[in-house]
Amino acid sequence: MTRSNGEAAHDDIRVAVSTVIFSLRHGGEDLPSVVLPLVRRTRDPHAGQWALPGGWLDVSENLEAAASRTLAETTALTPSYLEQLYVFGDVGRSPSRVVSIVYWALVREDVASTPLPEDENVAWFDTADLPELAFDHRSIIEYALWRLRNKVGYSRIAHGLLPDLFTLAELREVYEAIGGKRLDPANFRRQVEGSGTLIPTREFRTGSHRPARLYRYNHDVELADRGPLPR
Amino acid sequence: MTRSNGEAAHDDIRVAVSTVIFSLRHGGEDLPSVVLPLVRRTRDPHAGQWALPGGWLDVSENLEAAASRTLAETTALTPSYLEQLYVFGDVGRSPSRVVSIVYWALVREDVASTPLPEDENVAWFDTADLPELAFDHRSIIEYALWRLRNKVGYSRIAHGLLPDLFTLAELREVYEAIGGKRLDPANFRRQVEGSGTLIPTREFRTGSHRPARLYRYNHDVELADRGPLPR
DNA sequence: GCAAAAGTGTTTAACATACACCCATGG
């Protein structure tokens, strides 16, 4: 059961932690795309293929801490939202027995656009145009996307993709990008204003047309209700 | 892989699988209670206290299979619904490092009322009146209850607590027991009839008053949308 | 002034809720 030196007996179960990190990227005139960072594997199995950032769980490290640590080590990113997604542990998903505890995270677009570490083995990908992926990571990403789209409907996680100050149009764009369809500006405004999650400021964003009021997120309201989970 | 000095045996991470199993139990005139089976621990840590049924994950066993197996071994129950709940893996939750993959399950009331194995170390408890529990199992149950109550609102899992044939009043009682409040029979009927999840039969349940039509669950509609999760 | 986005108002439909009412059965 006990491993002596990392090699040897693989008849035990190893615990890994990975994270699906979502952010947005503005393209041309279209809606922004949902993007995520991937890491190219340097060793077998699946050497050369892209995979979710992650690593082994440390014996004296909490699960969420492991997610944050491996995230920082591989991508140098700090998420504004982090939540457990699912555990994948089927026997056949890796040559040796690995139980992968997968988290998902949101990163603000301004944070995500700071350059990645000087490493051609880390890169951002459009979720609509993913490369070939190692292990079962493709279906993990599909599931995380499904959760993201679901959760955006009944919680306020969209704010996790925006900086402190934002216009209603910017917030709407987030919902539109995740949902994949345009929303009525008038109805969107009423909905979000009535929810008590926004604090209007006295500042305005001046552009090529009528200036738009800047809003701040009301942190008294939780981003997402996770129920009675220990934090 | 890091390993602190000395302390040979329990120095690695062990993976356990536990299950929160819900069922209903009819009392007197009141609403049925939500009940769950617990197992009394026979060894340390927490010897003598009640705990969730579970066991160690086998090296060549899928996660869901481990949940089913440990369930059958300790309680001899077969669930009608089984879903992953959460992974609890904080460093301090057990003397040695244990990552617990917790599932939650539903058992039909008629199945749950077959007697438990001849063993005074397994028993059903009302969720509103739990004994002292081992580890962090109390908060795990709280979380599972929260998930149950939530999910019953947007999916059809209530059927998992009923036998094949049931009246609308019986189905309504399930919702009332889980939600903890009475529902309008007329509106409940319309809601559930309009959802396309019920197939009316030609049979009736005859009791002390006007006979009630028996319904069957429409298995074309999934109990719960779990998204693109591999099954 | 014109284009375009910000922001307001109004109409409509869908839906949940509340509750009045009739129906069918055992006693």
Add this chain to the structure above:
DNA sequence: CCATGGGTGTATGTTAAACACTTTTGC
């Protein structure tokens, strides 16, 4: 025939959606 739960009808209020309209800026 009456008590009781099964089952139907209907009025009311809340909410989402669709869209017409006014406001404010850059050019």
